[in-house]
Amino acid sequence: MTTNYKERLIAAAIVGALSVTSAQAQTPDSVNSRIGNLQFEQGFPTEETTQKVFDEIDYQRAVQAYLWAYPAVSFEAIRIGTKRDLGADLIDMVIADNYADPKGRWLTANDTTIYAYTNVDLGKSGPIVVENPPGAIAGIIDDFWQRSLADVGIPGPDAGKGGKFLLLPPGYKGDVPQTGYFILQGTMNNYNVMIRGIVLNNDKDAAVENVKRVKVYPLSESSNPKPNKFVSMSGKVMDTTPPMGMAFWELLSAFINNNPVQERDLFYMAMLKPLGIEKGKEFKPDARQKAILEEAAQMGDAMGRVMLFEGPDRFHRVGEGLGVEPFPGSKWHWVFQVNPVQKTDTYGQIDERLHYTYGAIYTTPALGVMKAAPGGNYVQAFKDKDGNRLDGGKSYRLHVPANPPAEQFWSLTLYDTATRSMIQNAPNDSARFSQDKLNTNADGSIDLYFGPAGSAPAGSEANWIETVPGKGFYPMFRFYGPKAGLFDGTWKLPDIELVK
Structure with missing residues (x-):
């Protein structure tokens, strides 16, 4: 080994040692963060920093627990609402x-x-x-x-x-x-x-x-x-919709106490424990826990809304080679991005599950089938042809081509963006389906119309659904007993068009 080579090795070792020392020396005594300045004295967190960090940990975990718990609280809300409102x-x-x-x-x-x-x-x-x-x-x-x-x-x-x-x-x-x-x-x-x-x-x-x-x-x-x-x-x-605020957590606690904890959920149970939700214990949150849970429920609900209306662009039908668009180039999305067991071989479908259960209820292998089969598949749209949100104060047309690929029947229902429930209008009617007495065009196609009171086109009142000014809405088109044309590109539902 030459002298020069030995010298280079010694120099490299010194540089490495200095790098380690430098990295260790860079541990900061002050951290600027989204929750404010965090102070450490001789490496130890101050009392104020400790409280801020623990509050932030619990808040972040509460938000994620809200998203995880949504489908269970939704079904618990159905159980409670059924007894309360119908006896x-x-x-x-x-x-x-x-x-x-x-x-x-x-x-x-x-x-x-x-x-x-x-x-x-x-x-x-x-x-x-x-x-x-x-x-x-x-x-x-x-x-x-x-x-x-x-x-x-x-x-x-x-x-x-x-x-x-x-x-x-x-x-x-x-x-x-x-x-x-x-x-x-x-x-x-x-x-x-x-x-x-x-x-x-x-x-x-x-x-x-x-x-x-x-x-x-x-x-x-x-x-x-x-x-x-x-x-x-x-x-x-x-x-029967999931409640807001503390009522959400109360339903979650009741659900947890009435059911075995699933192995997949043990980490979420650990996240909830510091917030007063624990298997086998009564839910009695203190003032600090209540404040965190209230804020987390607000943020969780906001995330749910964003995931419903914008989520499809974040994921696709894994393993099926299919994107989120049933009709490529259109504004329509498949409703079922989640599968019936809510997981793949490599991850749990937490985003897909939230996208679906924030806006809908029930999963089954018979819904979301991607081939001609018994059951059904649905599509929904959140924008019109021009990429604008659907406004209850404006008028729209949807052209439904002849022979929709549904063995049993098809239906079109309008939903309120705030409640994700059928729009509440004066006629108390938010849907049309293939067994209605609809006006049909000469080629077998049908034009459906949506708009505020008084906007029904003359002669097409049977094909019209009244919308509510000041409220957003979105349509869901259901195919019961879907045929091959829904999947092979031979039939396409056009985008909704603004009637000017």
Whole structure:
């Protein structure tokens, strides 16, 4: 080894040592941050800095916990609102026997389907049976995280022929019937069973009658089940949307205390503990915790709104080679960016889940199918053809080309941007669908119109939906029983155009 080479090695070692010393010496005694100046004395945080940092940690975690908790609080809000506004308890069936309508606040419900639903609590009832009749029914069983456990009816394992589904509580050790049931192993106590009666040949009464044949009862009563109490939600004023402020956290605490903690959620439970939300404990936040939680709920709600209306540009349908646009170059987006289990092989879909559950409810493999199949797929738009937001004080036209790719039917519903529920207008009617008596063009296409009172084009009143000046709105177009044309580019829904 030459002398010059040894000298270079020694010099490099000295430079390295000086670099380490320099890096260590750069640890600052003062840090300017978004929460103010943070002071450290001899490396130790001052008392003021400690309080600022812990408050910031808890605030940041509270905001993220709000986003994580949204689907569960949304379903808990449905359970609470159902009992408060309709007097319907667990296992009681709520039915939209004259369709849902804008008087009730529901995240993107529509008034073209016969809905029925019930809430169950396996911790109180034990195993639950969902007995589904044959016929045009498409149902969903979701846990309160809005993860799909099973489809029921046409898209389910019974394939529309009817069948019995047995929902077992988490950790259930009792006897399980070996035949006659589709067995479903639950992972939590709270589930929501939702049934959609498909209206065929414009026969609403037949759809209602079929839905009323659905039975939900404890397995312990299977030899002689009690008839379900059916409560109408049609025309009723009710609110099932997630609450704001401290009420949000109160519902979350109640939900956590009634269900097993999922392994995937342990870190979030750790984030909530310093904020007074802890499994097995009553929620009694102090003044500091309340202030942080109130602010975090405001920020979380703002993030939810941004994620709903701008989120699709942040993600795409992973693994399917599909972007967020169903019709490339248009302003329409697929509604279902999240999958029914809310995760991929490499990450949990927290943004996609928030995008969907802030604006809607229920997930299922039958919704968001990307091929011709039973079930459905939906698209929504938040801007018109020119890239401007949709304004309830202006008039618009949507040209629907002939032969929309829907085996059963299609529908178009307008939603209020503030409530994500059907727009509340004087006619109490926010939707049109293919079984309405609509004016049709010579080529089979249909022109739909949206605008404030008095703006309906002469002769096209049946195709018009009244909007509300001063409020934003957005449309959702549903395809029930989607056909190949929705996915292969042979059919395209044009953008909404401003009528000048």
